[in-house]
Amino acid sequence: MENRRTDCEAINIDIVEKVRPKMPEMNLLYELSDFFKVMGDGTRIQLLWALEESEMCVGDLAVLLNMTKSAVSHQLKVLRVAKLVRAEKKGKNVYYSLNDHHVKLILEKALEHVCE
Amino acid sequence: MENRRTDCEAINIDIVEKVRPKMPEMNLLYELSDFFKVMGDGTRIQLLWALEESEMCVGDLAVLLNMTKSAVSHQLKVLRVAKLVRAEKKGKNVYYSLNDHHVKLILEKALEHVCE
DNA sequence: ACCACAATTGAATAATTGTTCAACTATTGT
DNA sequence: ACAATAGTTGAACAATTATTCAATTGTGGT
Secondary structure, three states, X not given: OOOOOOOOOOOOHHHHHHHHHHOOOHHHHHHHHHHHHXXXXXXXXXXXXXXXXXOEEHHHHHHXXXXXXXHXXXXXXXXXXXXXXXXXXXXXXXXXXXXXXXXXXXXXXXXXXXXX | OOOOOOOOOXXXXXXXXXXXXXXXXXXXXXXXXXXXXXXXXXXXXXXXXXXXXXXXEHHHHHHHHOOOHHHHHHHHHHHHHOOOEEEEEEOOEEEXXXXXXXXXXXXXXXXXXXXX
């Protein structure tokens, strides 16, 4: 018997049990919400949008967003770990670019939603 | 002169100034990241996914997700404020359903991305 | 009128998170 | 070898947030 965290009985057990098998693996849902979590920050959205226009190095992005290099670098790391951007070192500079073109599609769909 | 928060000069001023006018209004970007913030939580993603299958009341959702009614209600409120779900009172129960069919499209696109 | 049940609410707590600051690494130019 | 610049890193701090708990509202049934 699994331990129950819930504090009530279902009103419509039939509906609940019909829906239950249609739910994706928890595993997958967490990956999904982690993905949205990465997008759910104003700075990171700006970075993604900027990099969609052109690859840039950290200093350029810092000037564009009017932030410190450190703050930008921290957020780029989050995007890097999430595999949304890619870093390439050229001399003293590190150039970042988008790693995944799904992202552009999702950003555009979400913008449609927000603008309606 | 605007106050500078940044701590460096741009390496490629030409690129920065070419990209700058292409950036959407900050305003819009914040709406966008707020939208993703709402999606960026495991519980809320589960709720959205479940409601895509069938409308349900709070008790049903609590049983399905194995959580307390209170926790579910709190998260439903977040989704309600974000206009992603709609509540309808029927007798003693409150039935929730998806309010926006863009959401399904975005969830599916994001799932494609995560599954690749 | 009363009881049982469904849902909401607000305060409290614990956990997570974004930015700052200072220290550090790595590379170029002299 | 040295100074200057680009970027990264970790700790600290403030702010935000998800869940729990207890109290409350509102509805239906008796």
